[in-house]
Amino acid sequence: MATSKTTNTYNRQNWEDADFPVLCQTCLGDNPYIRMTKEKYGKECKICSRPFTVFRWCPGARMRFKKTEVCQTCSKLKNVCQTCLLDLEYGLPIQVRDAALKMKDDLPKSDVNKEYYIQNMERELARSDPGSVNSKLNEPNDLLMRLARTAPYYKRNRPHVCSFWVKGECRRGEECPYRHEKPTDPDDPLADQNIKDRYYGVNDPVADKLLKRAAAMPALPPPDDKTITTLYIGNLGNLTEQDIRDHFYQYGEIRSVSLVPKQQCAFVQYTTRAAAETAAEKTFNKLILGGRRLTIKWGRFAGPYWPLQP
Known part of the structure; x- marks a missing residue:
């Protein structure tokens, strides 16, 4: 005799079971031999409220244990x-990324609409590549390149502040697994963060801080003298003249490249002012070659080359 599906069986069909988590390098930690526990349907997703597989691990020595907070579909x-x-x-908040790419959040907020929307998107994700769901995420953006971290920020994995130490009552000393330092000022906007605001890209204090930093970033206006077509490239390290030429030729025809090894700098002179302006705009405060962020300024020729002061 065939048995009918109960409501509980129907609901379980929408629960998520995964073999590996979706993590950034910072949360994963620097230990290549990390141990991770897996609990099937161990928690509700903090966005869609569906049970999902929870992973828990320690990202490194004297770091706090971390776990997955949202399901893989979200x-x-x-x-x-x-x-x-x-x-x-x-490695940036969603609010910063969406503002830079001019994206709008179309995820429904009500429970019924959100559940229906996520079920449909889950089927679409199963049929196609996750990047194809929103093609704008793959578009290059100058603002995001300037704000993005170039290396993992493991300091974010540190333990929480010891509440007993704050009250002067901690007796563990160096064996205490929590931090013994002054806690964040409760009036600091960064002390008021929550997962839903970060996911929906609204009222995120970290995003507000980064957007203000972007607005205050220095610019590199072109000099009034139209005959200047030279750029000063600093902080070269071990980069060679060929490395400089290989990168900067894409912006226009180069007349000459002068390398000054003692000062770890170079001067790239273009044949046209338009090419020099394009190179300055594309590289200022965002060019990384050989693992080093290069300094870009306008240069002038007066006997030897010199960088123009901003």
């Missing part, structure tokens, strides 16, 4: 880490 919809909910490509 993570892939926004291309974010399941734990910190920061963008996987740039």
Whole structure:
């Protein structure tokens, strides 16, 4: 005799079971031999409220244990880490990324509409690549390149502040697994963060801080003298003249490249002012070659080359 599906069986069909989490390098930690526990249907997703597989691990020595907070479907919809909910490509809050790419959040907020929407998107993600769901995420953006971290920020994995130490009552000393330092000022905007605001890209204090930093970033206006077509390239390290030429030729025809090894700098002179302006705009405060962020300024020729003061 065939048995009918109960409501509980129907609901379980929409629960998520995964073999590996979707994490950023910072949350994963620097230990290549990390141990991770897996609990099937161990928690409700903090966005869609569906039970999902929870992973828990310690990202490194004297770091706090971390776990996945949202399901993989919600993570892939926004291309974010399941734990910190920061963008996987740039390591930035969703609010910053969406503002830079001029994206709008179309995820429904009501429970019924949200459940229906996520079920449909889950089927679409199963049929196609996650990046194809929102093609704008793959578009290069100058603002995101300037704000993005170039290396993992493991300091974010530190333990929480010891509440007993704050009250002067901690007796563990160096064996205490929590931090013994002054806690964050409760009036500091960064002390008021929550997962839903970060996921939906609204009222995120970290995003507000980064957007203000972007607005205050210095610019590189072209000099009034139209005959100047030379750029000063500093902080070269071990980069060679060929490395400089190979990168800067894409912006226009180069007349000469002068390398000054003692000062670890170079001067790139273009044949046209338009090419020099394009190179300055594309590289200022965002060019990384050989693992070093290069200094870009306008230069002038007066016997030897010299950088123009901003």
